[in-house]
Amino acid sequence: MANEPGSFDVVVVGGGPSGATAADDLAQAGRRVLLLDKAGRIKPCGGAIPPRLVRDFDIPDRIIVARVNAARMIAPSAREVDMPIEGGFVGMVDREHFDEFLRVRAAENGAERATGSFERIEHEADGTAVVVYAAKDGAEVRVRTRLVIGADGAKSKVAKQEVPAAAKVPCVFAYHEIVASPADGTGSFDAKRCDVFYQGRHSPDFYSWIFPHGETTSIGTGSAHKGFSLRSSVGALREATGLAGQATIRREGAPIPMKPAKRWDNGRDVVLAGDAAGVVAPASGEGIYYAMLGGRLAAEAAEACLATGDARALGLARKRFMKAHGRVFWILGIMQYFWYSSDKRREKFVAICEDKDVQRLTWESYMNKELVRRDPLAHVRIFFKDLAHLFGFARA
Structure with missing residues (x-):
């Protein structure tokens, strides 16, 4: 046939x-x-691709529109935690x-x-x-x-x-707006950093983002809560970060599955x-x-x-x-269920991200798409720090 x-x-x-x-x-x-x-x-997408993807699927440099060397986590209190990538970068693409x-x-x-x-x-x-x-x-x-x-x-x-x-x-519904990137350094915008907002006012059960794509930037959010206005949330995020005046190039929304x-x-x-x-x-x-x-x-x-x-x-x-x-x-499913359930927990989650062991193991796992096992003492340290945050023994 x-x-x-x-x-x-x-x-x-x-x-x-x-x-x-x-x-x-x-x-x-x-x-x-x-x-x-x-x-x-x-598809609405932040557009981040790790080095493992670039290697495994032979992605040429010309397709990568930006190289990010850090992420900034923003807590409900507006506390900011920078997570630099040591000796590498995350590629950004326009879908x-x-x-x-x-x-x-x-x-x-x-x-x-x-x-x-x-x-x-x-x-x-x-x-x-x-x-x-x-x-x-x-x-x-x-x-x-x-x-x-x-x-x-x-x-x-x-x-x-x-x-x-x-x-x-089950799905999270995602929405983003692709806007013209502002000049690097405008407000808090950094063309080489992804900003991730763990704030209930922008997403009650997920997170919001500002991801640079070179000449353009993705500003988006996601939520599984029916009735939560994703478009209004992105508008408020643009207003709060000084990006409301940037030209909007396109808007996209779609469901995103959260479980295999x-x-x-x-x-x-x-x-x-x-x-x-x-x-x-x-x-x-x-x-x-x-x-x-x-x-x-x-x-x-x-x-x-x-x-x-x-x-x-x-x-x-x-x-x-x-x-x-x-x-x-x-x-990751357990993390989302627990840490994203309230602003109080989001605040503690961002505080944990300040830990250097957490940052190093997170980036190594993300970049190579493997759980890092070669440093068991670091995992033990993170475990006890997590417990301290969970039971209120550590300061958020």
């Missing part, structure tokens, strides 16, 4: 970092791939251009691109999957495929049809990746690295399924991801 005109080995639904990575890997493996993506869709770079690279390596809106998956009498989508002109298009990778974001339509449990993952789905495949011909699979880190909301890794693992699982004909291979994507990062997601 895969060699017939108009048919594919894999149709990837969604052209964000996860889907584009999956399509690229499969195309390079010699598979016939269709990458289906909506036109003009940009409008970053995502398109990944899609173009996949096409250059052999993936076919199509623009349209996914509608449904049907099956022919012999069991062959048919992806149905609406083209830009509204015409219905049908393509036959052996497998489908659903990388169409949170509240995935692919997941809703084929892996219903994954479509029910318990199942990523339908046991037959569909596997999920990226936000559709729920792989955004709790507490931090970081998703680009995990999305691209999820796309790569979905591609590997799809390749194994195509090579063997055994649909059980599709389960490898989730199994391998959780083996590598499940513990980190579990820890």
Whole structure:
């Protein structure tokens, strides 16, 4: 079937970092791939990418629009704690251009691109999957495929049809405004620093941010509380930080999953990746690295399924991801549940971030995407400092 005109080995639904990575890997493996993506869709995102991502996915310097060497944590009391990055930096990207770079690279390596809106998956009498989508002109298009990778974001339509449990993952709703960056040093703005606001007035259960992207800056917030006005919150944050007068270039909002789905495949011909699979880190909301890794693992699982004909291979994507990062997601989930629950706890959380052991281990884990185990004494020190803050023995 895969060699017939108009048919594919894999149709990837969604052209964000996860889907584009999956399509690229499969195309390079010699598979016939269709990458289906909506036109003009940009996800609200701070745009931070760690060095591990740059290395693993061969991201060229020209795609990195800024290099951040510190983060500033702002508590409800307005107390500020700087967390410098020693001997390194975090790359910043603009998702409008970053995502398109990944899609173009996949096409250059052999993936076919199509623009349209996914509608449904049907099956022919012999069991062959048919992806149905609406083209830009509204015409219905049908393509036959052996497998489908659903990388169409949170509240995935692919997941809703084929892996219903994954479509029910709880979400934080995120909103940001991309504005023209002010001159470096304007007010408290620093073009090489990410500012993170742990303040209930800007987000009752998550955080708000100001992330520089070179010529532009992302100002955003997130919350799972229905009725909380994200747009008003961002407006208030811009006003409070002296950025209200900066030209607004675009506005974007979207749900962001906060928990990996318990199942990523339908046991037959569909596997999920990226936000559709729920792989955004709790507490931090970081998703680009995990999305691209999820796309790569979905591609590997799809390749194994195509090579063997055994649909059980599709389960490898989730199994391998959780083996590598499940513990980190579990820890971050606990952090978000506890530390973000009140301004009193947020105040203590920011105070903990002042500790040099916390800063060093946090950056090492973030930059390399691994829990740091080689310094057990530092972990012991942090544990007892955390207890002191929890029980009020340490000053916030």
